[in-house]
Amino acid sequence: MIAETVCSAVSAAGLGIAAVTAYRKRFLAAARIAAYSLVPVGLVMTGVVGWLADTAFSPTAWAGFAVLGVASALFLTTRAVERRRGGTRKERRAAARAERQEVAAPGTSAPALRPADRPAAAPRAEDDFSDIEAILKKHGI
Structure with a gap:
């Protein structure tokens, strides 16, 4: 009312x-x-x-909300642990299988590797400084 x-x-x-x-x-x-x-x-x-x-x-309703809160906390905790471990068990097994295949074929050429698997080329210091020098020259410094 x-x-x-x-x-x-x-x-x-x-x-x-x-x-x-x-x-x-x-x-x-x-x-x-x-x-x-x-x-x-x-x-x-x-x-x-x-x-x-x-x-x-209603005390029953509040108890229900508490149960829902505990359930959501469990879901969030398990998801956080799963992310920290590196995915689900199935995903971890697939990653381990992929690592074993890469070790088995060490002489693979670069084009055969996926872009994510290719080793990143280290940037040369000369390239970094040439960019900086060009910017400074542009501004007259």
């Missing part, structure tokens, strides 16, 4: 603000405020507010 009254008061206040906004010739903002103002009344009319009020004061 109290929740319905509060929702009705909030809607009435919001519609009043929308009327003032429309009076100031800001019709788009007024329509948006009116839409937000009608949401609490709609929730009361559909029974959601009554259901929420019953749920908020």
